[in-house]
Structures are given as C-alpha cells and as structure tokens.
Amino acid sequence: MLLASMNKVVFGYNEIPCLEDVDLDIYSSEFVAVVGPNGASKTTLLKLALGLLKPWSGDVQLSATSEKGGKLTVGYVPQQIASFNSGFPSKIMEFVLSGRYSKGSWFRKLQPADHEITERALRQVGMWDQRHRKIGELSGGQKQRICIARALAQEPDLLVMDEPTTGMDQESRYGFYELMHHQVKEHGTTVVMVTHGLSEVNSYLDRIIELERKEQGGWKCCTTTSCRGHFTPAALLQ
Numbered sequence: 001m002l003l004a005s006m007n008k009v010v011f012g013y014n015e016i017p018c019l020e021d022v023d024l025d026i027y028s029s030e031f032v033a034v035v036g037p038n039g040a041s042k043t044t045l046l047k048l049a050l051g052l053l054k055p056w057s058g059d060v061q062l063s064a065t066s067e068k069g070g071k072l073t074v075g076y077v078p079q080q081i082a083s084f085n086s087g088f089p090s091k092i093m094e095f096v097l098s099g100r101y102s103k104g105s106w107f108r109k110l111q112p113a114d115h116e117i118t119e120r121a122l123r124q125v126g127m128w129d130q131r132h133r134k135i136g137e138l139s140g141g142q143k144q145r146i147c148i149a150r151a152l153a154q155e156p157d158l159l160v161m162d163e164p165t166t167g168m169d170q171e172s173r174y175g176f177y178e179l180m181h182h183q184v185k186e187h188g189t190t191v192v193m194v195t196h197g198l199s200e201v202n203s204y205l206d207r208i209i210e211l212e213r214k215e216q217g218g219w220k221c222c223t224t225t226s227c228r229g230h231f232t233p234a235a236l237l238q
C-alpha cells in the first residue's frame, strides 16, 4: 500500500530552490534509507513528506489510513532531538509514556496496556533499567535511544527518523538496525531514516533514496533505487 508520495515537488528556502522535480513513493512495510551529502536536503525531504513544509509546486500525499485500516500513526524522530538541556525536568519513563497519548484521545486516562507497551519500547532500546533517571542527565546516545523508544511506544505505522544513530556506539547502532528490521518484517512498520552510515545498514534495507546534485545550476533531484546486491549506490563508493 502506498503511504506517502511526491510528484514533481519543488521546494527551497529564501527563494533559492534546493529540491527540484522530486518524485517519491513510500510503501507499507519497507525499510528505506535516505542518503546524500551534507546539505543535500535530506531533512527537508522528510519534512515535506510529513507535511511540515509546503512545496512551492508539485504534489505531496500522506495516506490518512494505515494498511491495517485505522488512522495512520506517524512517529518522527527529528535530527538532534537529543539536545535536551541538563535542566529538562522529565524522567525517562514519563517521557516515553507520553508517546502513548498519540493513540486515542489526548485527554484519556492511560491504561495498563500503555505501560506495557512503554516498557517494551524501553527494553527494546536497552533503557528499561534506567527508566527513573532524569533525561537532562543522560548522555547523547542515551537521549537518542529514549527518543526512539518514545516513537516506538506510539506503535507507528510510519516511523520517520533523521540520523537516529547519532551518538550511538557501534554495537548500539547494529542493535538498532536489527530492531528496525524486526519492526518492518514482524510488525509491518514502514521505517524511513536519514543516515550517513549506509555501508553499515545497507544489508538490512529494502530501498535507498539517494539525493544527487544536478549538473545544471547546483539543484538536486531525488532518485529511488533498489538495493540488496544487484545495485551498488554511488554513496557506498564515496
């Protein structure tokens, strides 16, 4: 099922275009990486797909429903969300649990199932034992993990993450790729993530979206390529 699409999208900042003629389709139950050099407009592309930015021209569609039939739930982990200041008052458990409010009414009373799902998400990122700690005192990699846990606690149909492994050590990064692969294959989640670590995550992916510089005028365009053996994206060779 098609979850998100772009058709001939053009967008820029301060009247200077940075994305041109972008065509893009995201389907349910796929693990997709968005790659390209610094400044290639990867973050901008995600924000356009999520409706956080409006294109100058072209068409952006985000499905209202999931493949399972209900309202589409979208989890978003922005770039450098982990930069909470040291006085951030919440504890880990409260922060991750708050992700559950996106399911149903924002004014509802949380149920035992919400606590169980939160526990599972915290265990999945290896932060359950530290659930009573204050967020402000965590390391960068730990903050990144609880942001991912909060997004997982939302039980998203579409999980969009911008450089989610920033600050994680190598073992944690591979654990994270395994976890995302499991989410896609066992739970049917669609995972879209910006990464600079393509060579690490490549074998887990279904598809790579690569932003390339256009020859004329320095504009960029978006190409969607299949991976898994039969195609070696240029980014891997850089």
Ligand SMILES: Nc1ncnc2c1ncn2[C@@H]1O[C@H](COP(=O)(O)OP(=O)(O)OP(=O)(O)O)[C@@H](O)[C@H]1O
Pocket: 013, 014, 018, 036, 037, 038, 039, 040, 041, 042, 043, 044, 045
């Ligand atoms: N709010 C903004 N105002 C003006 N220009 C912006 C704004 N946000 C991004 N840009 C510019 O748009 C271009 C694309 O930025 P974007 O953050 O989407 O790139 P990116 O591929 O995600 O980069 P990186 O890999 O460094 O995170 C860059 O040239 C950037 O300077």
